[in-house]
Amino acid sequence: MRRLFTYPYILWLAIFVIAPLLLVVFFAVTGTDTYGNTYFTLQNMGQFFEGIIDDQPFFQRIYVVITMRSLRLALQTAVICFILGYPLAYILASKGFRNKPFLIFLFIMPMWMNFLVRTYGWMSILERNGIMNNFLRLLNLPTIDIMFTDSAVLLGMVYNFLPFMVLPIYTSLTKMDKRIIEAAQDLGANPRNVFLRVVFPLSLPGVVSGITMVFMPAAATFIIPNLLGGGQFFLLGNLVEQQFMLAGNWHFGSAVAVVMIILMIVSTFILSRFDRQEEVSEGGMRL
Amino acid sequence: MKKALLTLALAATLIFTGCSNDAANTQTAASNEGTETAAVNHPPLHVANWGLFIYEPVLQMFEEEYGIRVIYTTYSTNEELHAMMVHQGAAFDVVTPSDYMVERMINEGLLVQINWDNIPNYRYIGDNFKNLAFDPQNLYSVPYKWGTFGIVYNTTKVDQVVDSWRILWDEQFAGEIFMYDSSRCTMGAVQRMLGFSMNSTSQDELDQVRNALIEQAPLVRAFLADQIIDNMIGGEGILATVYNGCARWIINYNPDHNFVVPQEGSQLWFNSMVIPATTQNQANAEKFINFMNRPDIALLNTLYTRYSTSNMGAFNLLPEDWQNDPIYWPADEILARGEVFVDLGAFREAFELAWTQVLLSQ
Numbered sequence: 001m002r003r004l005f006t007y008p009y010i011l012w013l014a015i016f017v018i019a020p021l022l023l024v025v026f027f028a029v030t031g032t033d034t035y036g037n038t039y040f041t042l043q044n045m046g047q048f049f050e051g052i053i054d055d056q057p058f059f060q061r062i063y064v065v066i067t068m069r070s071l072r073l074a075l076q077t078a079v080i081c082f083i084l085g086y087p088l089a090y091i092l093a094s095k096g097f098r099n100k101p102f103l104i105f106l107f108i109m110p111m112w113m114n115f116l117v118r119t120y121g122w123m124s125i126l127e128r129n130g131i132m133n134n135f136l137r138l139l140n141l142p143t144i145d146i147m148f149t150d151s152a153v154l155l156g157m158v159y160n161f162l163p164f165m166v167l168p169i170y171t172s173l174t175k176m177d178k179r180i181i182e183a184a185q186d187l188g189a190n191p192r193n194v195f196l197r198v199v200f201p202l203s204l205p206g207v208v209s210g211i212t213m214v215f216m217p218a219a220a221t222f223i224i225p226n227l228l229g230g231g232q233f234f235l236l237g238n239l240v241e242q243q244f245m246l247a248g249n250w251h252f253g254s255a256v257a258v259v260m261i262i263l264m265i266v267s268t269f270i271l272s273r274f275d276r277q278e279e280v281s282e283g284g285m286r287l
Numbered sequence: 288m289k290k291a292l293l294t295l296a297l298a299a300t301l302i303f304t305g306c307s308n309d310a311a312n313t314q315t316a317a318s319n320e321g322t323e324t325a326a327v328n329h330p331p332l333h334v335a336n337w338g339l340f341i342y343e344p345v346l347q348m349f350e351e352e353y354g355i356r357v358i359y360t361t362y363s364t365n366e367e368l369h370a371m372m373v374h375q376g377a378a379f380d381v382v383t384p385s386d387y388m389v390e391r392m393i394n395e396g397l398l399v400q401i402n403w404d405n406i407p408n409y410r411y412i413g414d415n416f417k418n419l420a421f422d423p424q425n426l427y428s429v430p431y432k433w434g435t436f437g438i439v440y441n442t443t444k445v446d447q448v449v450d451s452w453r454i455l456w457d458e459q460f461a462g463e464i465f466m467y468d469s470s471r472c473t474m475g476a477v478q479r480m481l482g483f484s485m486n487s488t489s490q491d492e493l494d495q496v497r498n499a500l501i502e503q504a505p506l507v508r509a510f511l512a513d514q515i516i517d518n519m520i521g522g523e524g525i526l527a528t529v530y531n532g533c534a535r536w537i538i539n540y541n542p543d544h545n546f547v548v549p550q551e552g553s554q555l556w557f558n559s560m561v562i563p564a565t566t567q568n569q570a571n572a573e574k575f576i577n578f579m580n581r582p583d584i585a586l587l588n589t590l591y592t593r594y595s596t597s598n599m600g601a602f603n604l605l606p607e608d609w610q611n612d613p614i615y616w617p618a619d620e621i622l623a624r625g626e627v628f629v630d631l632g633a634f635r636e637a638f639e640l641a642w643t644q645v646l647l648s649q
Contacts, residue, residue, distance in 0.1 A: 066647065127521065128523050147523075148509040232509060245367060246639070247639055
């Protein structure tokens with residue numbers, strides 16, 4: 001009887017997850033000749049890795065350059081989100097606040113707005129004669145000119161993805177058994193040790209899922225670099241968009257998508273191993 | 288591992304929702320009253336046009352007069368429109384590509400021939416705009432707007448004479464230059480600067496154009512499309528490459544600016560209304576095109592968009608200062624230096640690759 005209830009989900013997964021994935025892989029390893037016939041080829045994948053070994057000028061190996069740039073930016077976003085997000089989650093999870101649900105509500109509320117609108121908002125803040133610089137001028141302070149640079153793109157990404165870092169960490173912190181902390185205190189650990197050796201290791205699963213949830217969309221985004229980077233920050237997401245929307249080359253676009261999926265699987269695998277190691281050491285602690 | 292898979296699935300949903308393309312903002316121009324009953328008889332008319340390229344109230348006027356509902360969509364480049372029609376299966380009734388894209392669509396069999404009996408207002412179209420190279424026998428296209436492409440600059444910050452594309456390579460303006468985010472517009476300008484044809488299919492010339500743009504990269508503030516208008520009005524830069532209609536917007540809101548078409552020559556573009564083969568009702572599409580060419584309607588359009596009309600009936604109704612405005616109506620000598628884009632055919636792929644390399648070098 002219970003199995004009966006899973007059928008709709010299996011059907012859903014088959015139609016909306018498995019079938020599209022197979023289609024993407026199919027397009028990635030095929031080509032279309034001038035007569036409209038489809039044939040098997042690895043040329044699309046090969047095109048992506050063109051010039052990866054040779055010491056060529058950058059424009060001979062542009063796809064590798066795009067990949068490295070996307071991964072670097074996504075990593076930077078994840079690291080900054082972690083540095084900003086962990087203390088925030090910790091503060092939200094600590095007992096000091098009377099009105100905690102309201103604070104969390106305030107934190108989540110901006111996400112109700114379409115992220116495109118919020119990113120446009122950043123544009124009018126960051127412009128040379130924008131809100132921020134006008135305010136700085138009012139105070140006779142030097143102005144900041146970062147619109148259309150990688151700093152602006154990074155800022156936009158951190159802003160948009162920060163909640164995905166904070167919420168998993170917050171959850172893992174609040175679910176933590178407080179008696180473990182009390183036990184550590186009873187055994188004479190100072191606050192620093194309590195945090196470093198008990199609280200932080202126990203919150204790692206939250207950190208890992210936070211990093212995953214920030215890193216992956218950050219590596220695939222194309223709207224934020226388009227708007228805040230002024231068309232100059234060509235990332236993997238932009239490449240897929242260009243191949244599908246403008247060039248009409250679904251085969252190469254799919255090949256790029258497959259490479260992205262593989263990168264994501266690899267990074268998730270690395271992160272999940274990291275997660276499991278902690279579980280083992282947690283077990284060790286119990287001994 | 289189970290948890291990791293769950294996270295992966297969650298993140299995948301995020302990726303997909305984050306990537307939904309909001310660029311094509313579809314909206315219906317239907318008014319509440321009057322159209323509902325009539326809409327029963329006619330399928331709605333799907334029209335796609337460039338952004339900032341129509342006075343939208345005329346759509347409502349059409350709906351009220353003919354009882355045909357209009358669903359209006361915008362796009363920002365020819366290539367985007369082509370992709371919408373070919374790869375995304377958008378079934379439009381009227382679209383407005385420019386020259387080389389009209390040619391490509393004709394060659395690819397995407398358009399239907401127009402029944403001229405339904406478009407009597409074609410008589411208002413200026414002779415200069417008929418039988419152009421992309422549709423030599425005038426079977427598929429009704430001219431809509433035309434113009435050129437040049438440099439708009441802030442006269443309070445530029446002392447020298449602006450008459451060449453080369454000023455965009457002047458290091459004095461580092462970080463103050465906006466380039467147009469369209470492969471053919473921007474690469475075409477550089478092709479003219481280097482003395483090539485804008486329709487060149489030589490790989491060697493293309494490499495030189497690409498290298499020139501890569502060399503320019505450190506000076507460029509951003510590659511933008513219509514956003515250039517807001518940025519120039521707001522004083523975010525000193526020099527920008529724009530269409531003459533965009534320049535008219537900028538100068539109207541910020542009179543410190545001037546517009547020139549460089550001596551090396553530039554593109555001359557012609558936008559036409561065409562009917563895709565996917566049309567549900569060709570006669571209604573023709574009614575729409577005819578309505579848009581009624582001089583009073585074409586006048587409203589050109590007054591609002593500030594782009595030059597191909598409709599001489601509307602031109603004659605324009606105020607004199609518009610008729611004599613060299614930006615709105617470029618002089619013959621500028622037209623003589625102009626070149627009209629033709630479709631690059633198989634060379635398109637190499638051209639787009641070079642453009643990607645340029646954007647990547649920034």
